[in-house]
Amino acid sequence: MEKTKQLLNHTSRRSVSAMFRAVESFGGAMNLTYATARALFKRPFYFRLFLDQCYQLGFKSLSLTSITALSTGMVMTLQFGLGLERFGGKLYVPKIVGLSILRELGPILTCLMLAGRVGSGIAAEIGSMKVTQQIDAIRALGTDPIKRIVIPRVLAMFILAPMCTLFADIVGIFGGIFIASIELNIPASFYFHEALVGLRMVDFLVGISKTFVFGLIIGITGCYFGLQTEGGTQGVGQSTTRAVVTSSSLVVIADFILTKVWWIYERGLQ
Amino acid sequence: MKKPLIEVEGVSKFFGDKVVHDGIDLDIRKGEILTLMGGSGSGKSVLLRSLIGLEKPDKGKILFDGQDITKLGEEQLVDVRKRIAYCFQYGALFDSLTIAENLAYPLREHTKLTDGEISERVHAALEQVGLGGSEELLPSDLSGGMQRRVGVARAIILKPEVILYDEPTTGLDPYNTRQILRIVLDLKKQGVTSVLVTHDMSSIFAVTDRVAFLKKGKIAALGTAEEIRDTKNAELKGFILGETM
Numbered sequence: 001m002e003k004t005k006q007l008l009n010h011t012s013r014r015s016v017s018a019m020f021r022a023v024e025s026f027g028g029a030m031n032l033t034y035a036t037a038r039a040l041f042k043r044p045f046y047f048r049l050f051l052d053q054c055y056q057l058g059f060k061s062l063s064l065t066s067i068t069a070l071s072t073g074m075v076m077t078l079q080f081g082l083g084l085e086r087f088g089g090k091l092y093v094p095k096i097v098g099l100s101i102l103r104e105l106g107p108i109l110t111c112l113m114l115a116g117r118v119g120s121g122i123a124a125e126i127g128s129m130k131v132t133q134q135i136d137a138i139r140a141l142g143t144d145p146i147k148r149i150v151i152p153r154v155l156a157m158f159i160l161a162p163m164c165t166l167f168a169d170i171v172g173i174f175g176g177i178f179i180a181s182i183e184l185n186i187p188a189s190f191y192f193h194e195a196l197v198g199l200r201m202v203d204f205l206v207g208i209s210k211t212f213v214f215g216l217i218i219g220i221t222g223c224y225f226g227l228q229t230e231g232g233t234q235g236v237g238q239s240t241t242r243a244v245v246t247s248s249s250l251v252v253i254a255d256f257i258l259t260k261v262w263w264i265y266e267r268g269l270q
Numbered sequence: 271m272k273k274p275l276i277e278v279e280g281v282s283k284f285f286g287d288k289v290v291h292d293g294i295d296l297d298i299r300k301g302e303i304l305t306l307m308g309g310s311g312s313g314k315s316v317l318l319r320s321l322i323g324l325e326k327p328d329k330g331k332i333l334f335d336g337q338d339i340t341k342l343g344e345e346q347l348v349d350v351r352k353r354i355a356y357c358f359q360y361g362a363l364f365d366s367l368t369i370a371e372n373l374a375y376p377l378r379e380h381t382k383l384t385d386g387e388i389s390e391r392v393h394a395a396l397e398q399v400g401l402g403g404s405e406e407l408l409p410s411d412l413s414g415g416m417q418r419r420v421g422v423a424r425a426i427i428l429k430p431e432v433i434l435y436d437e438p439t440t441g442l443d444p445y446n447t448r449q450i451l452r453i454v455l456d457l458k459k460q461g462v463t464s465v466l467v468t469h470d471m472s473s474i475f476a477v478t479d480r481v482a483f484l485k486k487g488k489i490a491a492l493g494t495a496e497e498i499r500d501t502k503n504a505e506l507k508g509f510i511l512g513e514t515m
Contacts, residue, residue, distance in 0.1 A: 044379075133362035136324055140358075141376045141424075142351035144344060 025246070029224045032146075036154055036220070039146045049152040057118045057153065058160030062167060064117055065110045069168035072105050073097065073175030081184040090184060094191040095198035097176045102199060106169040107207045108255050111161055111214035115247040119222040122153050123243035126226025127236040135227065145227070154219035161215030162208050169207070202266065210258045214251045221247040273336075275300040275432065275463055276321060281330035282487075283316055290316050291327065292487035298432075303454065303464045305474045307498075308484035309509065314467040315359075317484070318434050321465065322354050323347040334432075352380055355430040359437045361421035363409040369396070369420055370405035376428050395423040398456070400449055415446030422453055432463045439470045451477050471510060475499055483509070 076097045084090050126149060129135050138145045173195055180186040225243040229235045274297035283291040290313040298304050306314040319325040320332060323339050331338045339350050363372050373392040377383055383391065396402050399419040409417055418438060425433055435454070439447040447470070454464055454477050468474060474481060474495065481498040483491040483506055491498065491506050501507055508514035 132360065132365070133358045134364055136319075137356075137358060137362035137364070139324060139344070140322055140351060140356040141379065142348040143375075143379050 025224070025228075025242075028228065029220055032150065032224050032227070033216075033220050035146050036150050039144065040151060040155075042147075044147065046148055046152055049148065050155055053152040053156035054160055057114075057121070057156050058164060061114055061117050061160075061164055065113050065164045065168045066171045068109050068113050069101070069106060069172035070175040072109055073101060073172035074179040076100060076105070077176040077179045078183060081180065081186075085184075090186070091190075091194070093180060093184065093186065094176065094194035098173055098195035098199050099203060101172040101176075102169055102203045102207045104207065104255075104259075106172055107165050107211045107214065108251070110165045110168040111211055111218065111251050112248055114157070114161060114164065114215075115218050115221075115251055116244055118157065119218045119243045119247040120240045122219070122222030123226040123229075124236055124240045126223060127229030127239040130227060130229040131232050131235060150223045150227075153223055154216065157215040157219035158212060159215070161211045161218065165208060165211045169204075206259070206262045206266075209262075210255060213254050213258060217250045217254060218247045221250065274298055275335060276465075277331075277333040278317070278321075279331045279333065281317070281320065281327040281332060283313065283320070283325065283327050289487045293330070294484075294487070294489055296482055296489055296492070298463060298465060300431075300463055301458065301461050302479040303458055303466065303477055305466045305468060305478040305481045305495075306484060307468070307474060307481055307509075308490075312484040313487060314484055315436055318356075318436055318465060318467050321432075321434055322351060322356050324356070352428055353430055354432040354434065355425035355428065357418070357421050357425045357433060357435045357438055359440065360414065361409070361417035363417055363420055363424070365409050367408075368405065369401075369407050369409065369412070372409070372420065373424050373427055376424065380428060391427060395427045396420075398426070399423045399453055413446075415442045415449075418442065419446065419449060419453070422450065426453075426457065426462075430462070432465070433457065435464065435466045435468075437468055437470075438466060439468060439473045447473065 077093055080093045080096050081090060084092055084096075126135070129149070135145050135149070138148055173192075176195070177188050177191045180191045181188045222243045225239040225246070229239040276298035278294055278296040278298075281291050281294045282289070294317065296317075306317060308314050316325055320327055320340075321334075323342060323344075327340055330340070332340050334350055334354065337350075339347065342350065363369075364375070367375070370389070370392050373395055374388050377388045377391060381388075392405065393402065396404060399422055401416060401419055401423070404412065404416070404420070409420070412420065422433075422435075422438070433454075438450045438454070442450065451473055454466070458464065458477075466473075466478065478495045480492065480494055482489050483498065485505065491501065491503055493501075498506065499510070501510075505514065
């Protein structure tokens with residue numbers, strides 16, 4: 001009985017402290033977002049650093065996000081092909097797969113991949129700079145870490161997350177076309193036509209608009225946990241893990257909220 | 271008597287329950303070399319960081335050339351940081367930039383010099399610290415001692431009035447130690463004020479004009495290098511001889 005009581009006490013203390021930490025992190029990330037927004041329009045502008053981050057964070061992620069999208073398009077086509085064939089609905093596969101990729105799977109899977117690759121990379125890089133006093137050196141040399149470190153990364157993610165998603169959408173649909181023509185005997189031209197005709201602009205906008213928010217979440221979370229790093233290499237590891245876990249969770253939560261907002265808007269139009 | 275260049279007035283600093291500084295008063299005169307000495311955790315580095323605004327005291331003022339820097343925000347501190355340079359313990363060089371790019375960094379940020387002029391200044395600064403020819407290397411290509419000398423070169427490249435050194439010779443071989451001390455003395459001849467944090471007793475007495483001994487958040491002793499070396503204060507004597515913390 002006594003041991004159970006102790007265990008419950010310990011668990012509740014840990015839960016409360018984890019909640020406080022979460023609230024503190026949320027507040028800190030909001031402060032960083034505010035400071036970033038304020039610094040965004042003030043000189044100096046580091047355009048070259050921004051371009052470099054676009055290359056490092058966006059262009060270098062394309063292979064990962066493309067493989068994910070290709071595989072998703074192929075798997076979805078196979079699964080729906082198999083399932084709908086039983087009900088004679090095989091010809092609906094292009095529309096269903098296209099809609100799923102554009103509205104949901106393209107954005108969410110691309111951004112979860114980015115949260116893993118880019119979020120961890122940002123947190124590890126900034127965390128290493130923090131523990132080796134390079135962030136202090138930026139300040140001591142009369143420059144602003146937010147301008148030099150945070151803005152190029154956050155801005156690059158804000159712009160590159162939608163770009164990567166757009167590319168992933170295209171690759172995903174082509175993956176579907178490829179498998180449909182080989183495995184389901186659906187001609188590529190028919191698949192392509194059905195996938196395009198069946199979709200509306202709003203389907204594309206629903207998916208792509210969410211990725212601007214996801215990009216911001218990944219950029220800010222990576223930078224925030226990187227800048228909070230304490231305690232050497234172990235601290236860098238912890239920051240990296242926290243950045244990935246937090247940004248992935250926030251992306252999934254934001255996905256639901258934004259989907260719901262779009263759902264309300266679309267219902268209003270009907 | 272001339273007004274001190276930096277005046278620390280009643281500075282207190284707390285990290286949670288821990289009292290790091292408890293009402294510190296200290297004047298730093300123009301052109302002198304002052305050493306902050308004390309056991310580990312006595313707040314030397316925190317005081318050094320406070321002198322350039324990297325830490326904010328919880329109480330008290332730090333006047334640089336008559337201006338209270340504790341009231342300044344990061345943007346207003348830029349002008350102060352062009353006049354006060356900081357040498358980090360392990361150099362804190364940007365590891366993604368070459369040595370030349372590390373040194374060019376403050377020049378590109380704060381001056382309108384051309385690329386040619388920047389190259390000349392970078393070359394001259396590296397020559398001054400005995401590392402001419404290392405422009406295209408990365409920090410990881412250099413030894414710890416060389417990295418610190420590059421850190422010093424980066425700090426002096428804007429020709430600051432004050433240089434703050436955080437343990438500049440700790441863990442260095444005798445050659446690199448001598449090189450760093452030579453640079454500190456050369457800069458003194460040019461009128462640069464230096465504040466050193468160090469545990470290295472031989473360095474302290476080789477270059478310093480005055481020594482401040484920090485203990486329990488206060489300045490426990492302040493005097494010339496000779497006064498401190500010949501002190502009758504048992505606590506200070508014990509610290510210098512390595513018998514107490």
